[in-house]
Amino acid sequence: MRSIWNGAISFGLVSIPVKLVNATENHSISFRQIHLADGGRIRYRKVCELDEEEVSGGEIGKAYEDADGTMIPITDEDLAQLPLPTAKTIEIVAFVPADRIDPLQMDAAYYLSANGVPAAKPYTLLREALRRSDRVAVAKYALRGRERLGMLRVVDDVIAMHGLLWPDEIRAPEDAAPDGDVTVRDAELDLADALMDTLGEVDMDSLHDDYREAVEELVAAKAAGESVLPAEPEDTGDGKVIDLIAALENSVRAARKSRNGEGAGDGDGGSGMAEVHPIKKTSSKTSGKTARTTGAEQTTGTAKTTGTAKTTGTAKKTTHRTPTGKTVTRSGSSTAKKSAPKSTGAKKSTSTTKKSAGSAGSRTAAKKTAKTATKTATKTATKKRTSSSGGTTAKKTAPSRKRTSA
Numbered sequence: 001m002r003s004i005w006n007g008a009i010s011f012g013l014v015s016i017p018v019k020l021v022n023a024t025e026n027h028s029i030s031f032r033q034i035h036l037a038d039g040g041r042i043r044y045r046k047v048c049e050l051d052e053e054e055v056s057g058g059e060i061g062k063a064y065e066d067a068d069g070t071m072i073p074i075t076d077e078d079l080a081q082l083p084l085p086t087a088k089t090i091e092i093v094a095f096v097p098a099d100r101i102d103p104l105q106m107d108a109a110y111y112l113s114a115n116g117v118p119a120a121k122p123y124t125l126l127r128e129a130l131r132r133s134d135r136v137a138v139a140k141y142a143l144r145g146r147e148r149l150g151m152l153r154v155v156d157d158v159i160a161m162h163g164l165l166w167p168d169e170i171r172a173p174e175d176a177a178p179d180g181d182v183t184v185r186d187a188e189l190d191l192a193d194a195l196m197d198t199l200g201e202v203d204m205d206s207l208h209d210d211y212r213e214a215v216e217e218l219v220a221a222k223a224a225g226e227s228v229l230p231a232e233p234e235d236t237g238d239g240k241v242i243d244l245i246a247a248l249e250n251s252v253r254a255a256r257k258s259r260n261g262e263g264a265g266d267g268d269g270g271s272g273m274a275e276v277h278p279i280k281k282t283s284s285k286t287s288g289k290t291a292r293t294t295g296a297e298q299t300t301g302t303a304k305t306t307g308t309a310k311t312t313g314t315a316k317k318t319t320h321r322t323p324t325g326k327t328v329t330r331s332g333s334s335t336a337k338k339s340a341p342k343s344t345g346a347k348k349s350t351s352t353t354k355k356s357a358g359s360a361g362s363r364t365a366a367k368k369t370a371k372t373a374t375k376t377a378t379k380t381a382t383k384k385r386t387s388s389s390g391g392t393t394a395k396k397t398a399p400s401r402k403r404t405s406a
Contacts, residue, residue: 005143006115007088009126009152016122017115018090020143023160024109029215079145090141090150090161098136101151104170107163112152123159130154138164191248198255 005020033042045054063071085091090112114123130137130153137152139161149164214231221228 001111003113007090007141009112009139010089010091011122011126014122014125016126017119018112018123018159019115020161021111021113022108023111027209027212029212029219084142084147086140086142086147088142090139090152092137092139092152094138095130095133095135096138097134098153101136101138101164102170105149105164105167107165110161110163111155112159112161127154127157127159130159188244188248191245191252195248195252195255198252198259200259 001021003019003021007018007020009016009018034040035042046060047054062074062076064074065071112123114120139150139152141148141150141161143163149166151162151164152159153162154160218228
């Protein structure tokens with residue numbers, strides 16, 4: 001690497017000859033300006049504004065522009081006569097903990113290389129002293145015509161120097177914070193912590209400039225005469241956060257999917273995240289079928305108890321309010337099922353009559369007796385229903401007559 005500065009590190013009374021080399025490099029792709037009509041290069045020429053003639057680099061000097069526009073020439077000899085002790089020296093002024101340096105002050109980075117064999121011993125001494133103390137050195141140095149502030153620290157087996165901005169060059173963060181009093185809930189903080197844990201750490205060496213690679217591919221395709229398809233824009237949400245909790249939950253899921261693959265992380269018990277499933281709506285047809293089935297089962301159970309199983313085919317329960325304000329519940333499409341217990345007694349009378357008629361040995365007498373008993377039971381039941389339910393007598397006695405005739 002080519003050195004950009006030669007000098008020495010002043011470490012008390014110890015002088016360490018060093019060379020300064022750039023620790024970083026710029027990989028940005030640079031473009032030239034061209035004339036769109038014919039593709040010719042556009043160049044900037046240095047022209048004197050008084051005589052409008054182009055001047056070379058050897059004819060150009062420095063000057064300070066005063067407030068009224070007057071130019072005050074400053075030569076290199078003038079600058080060389082200034083009492084600048086750091087012109088060729090990196091002067092260490094203090095050793096402080098690394099966390100005392102505000103990252104906002106960080107500027108360019110350089111490597112300090114030992115300049116010659118005699119510099120190896122004091123260079124190693126300073127490096128190991130910095131490493132063991134777990135501190136950094138604050139120093140002053142001069143570069144490109146001005147005095148600067150720097151920080152020396154150990155990187156592997158090399159002493160690196162970071163250029164620092166002077167404290168008065170750091171602007172105060174005025175009007176940068178959000179306006180108003182904003183409250184953050186604990187649930188939002190928990191989701192933010194979960195997102196940070198999911199993203200986790202990253203190998204810094206794996207990070208690269210995607211935009212630069214895309215530009216290189218574009219240039220290569222243009223040079224080969226190939227057409228370039230426009231890239232699909234990513235959905236950034238227009239920067240609008242409708243629901244912070246939902247946005248954080250979606251971010252956690254997306255981070256898990258990108259880290260562990262599709263479906264990974266479902267069994268992760270440490271995340272504390274609940275799975276969200278949509279509620280399925282039950283159709284009215286299904287509800288109706290369920291209700292009818294339940295009603296039929298209930299009626300069937302009643303029918304088996306009373307001994308009238310034949311009347312339980314398509315049982316339904318209907319509830320309505322009578323004109324007097326009473327609520328009546330009916331089972332079945334007709335009232336035959338309600339009168340079933342009443343007609344059961346009639347059937348019992350019929351069977352009793354048949355038995356007595358059989359003992360007498362005459363079928364004709366048995367039939368007459370059964371009819372007489374049935375009519376008597378029907379009349380008795382009709383009177384009871386008439387006294388209790390009023391106008392509904394006709395409807396309720398009709399099924400009883402049908403059973404009697406059968």
